[in-house]
Amino acid sequence: MVEIDNSLMGKEYLEMAFERCIKCSTCKYSYKTFEPSCPSGEKFLFESFWASGKIRTIRGLLNGDLEWNDELKDAIFACPTCGACMDACQAPHADYIVDMIEALRELAVKHIGPAQNQEKLIERAIKKFNPYDEPNSDNEELKKKYDLPDKAEWVYYIGCTSNYRQQSLRDATLNFLKKASINFTLIDEHCCTSPMIRTGQISISKEFMNYNIEKIKEAGATKVITSCAGCYRTLKNDFKKFGIVYDFKLYHTCELLKELIEKGKLKFKSNYNKTVTYHDPCHLGRHSGIYEIPRDVYKQIPGINFVEMRRNRNHAWCCGAGGGVKIGYPDWSVEISQERLEEAKETGASIVSSTCPFCRTNLSDANEKFNMGFEILDLIEIIDQLEYDVEI
């Protein structure tokens, strides 16, 4: 038995690989639709790619039955950490399967390195504070454009994907917050480090998290809102794992929208006469337990024909962008989204909507690459197209 290095963040999760998995294979299928639910296993069709096999890999490596070698890389890193296995598994370790996979990756990075190209995520973040290799924005121009103060009750934490790849989503969020007269500001952000945490490259995470918390404190905010499901999950769940505590209230955009509708403060004045289906982001759904809130908002939009895909909520098929798959396995990543869009076709929807800029990116890439003919929009972009009265 190989001793687990005490310096590992995910040590406790690696230990769960012993005695807990009963090799029943329940993690391979949705228990609602009995359809395949694991993009990794379905692509590579070899036991070590499903969650059950990943757990066996941990056990083998720690037992000394397996030796570290590059051939293990795909089985460890070709997985969008979607969490469908956590939802399907009925054993006591179920809720921790993705934590176990991320801990395995942390260990793998030390022994064989990350999958191809994933090292760029952390290299770029170290140099430019974002994983996209973009010159880092301190958001001062946006603050000027939207006439935002230095100190405010709310901080809109934009996140790297919205700020550098999905600016229409970012701008729709800014328009809404401004129109609602919310007292908010922006900070000079560092990446929340979700892409690094998912790929086992966690050396900078704590420093970046502390930096962001410090900036939020400097802004005097007691509430933080983000339009990114990945940032939301990281702030909500991962900060705790790294021992970072904060006392601000965290919102995803959809939570604010729902709250305002319920209080009668957001009233739509125009119709949206289109058929829309919703793709559950894994970060917001399975990893944060938010399924009904965005649906409640869509259903309040006048004129909308809201339809569900066959696999929805906790049974949703992943978009394929997360877990480092988009950068490590780009062709396969869009194939996963292609399968999601084929499912969306069955609903008759013309709009595929989500609440995550990363899902928006990958669904849009698949939509374009495979000529699927959809319009891909975030919920807040739909709201941005409507006329409404809002007051806080």
Ligand code: SF4
């Ligand atoms: S991970 Fe859970 S569902 Fe999968 S084989 Fe093990 S016990 Fe069964």
Ligand code: SF4
């Ligand atoms: S996280 Fe998703 S892709 Fe990875 S093993 Fe679990 S179900 Fe499969």
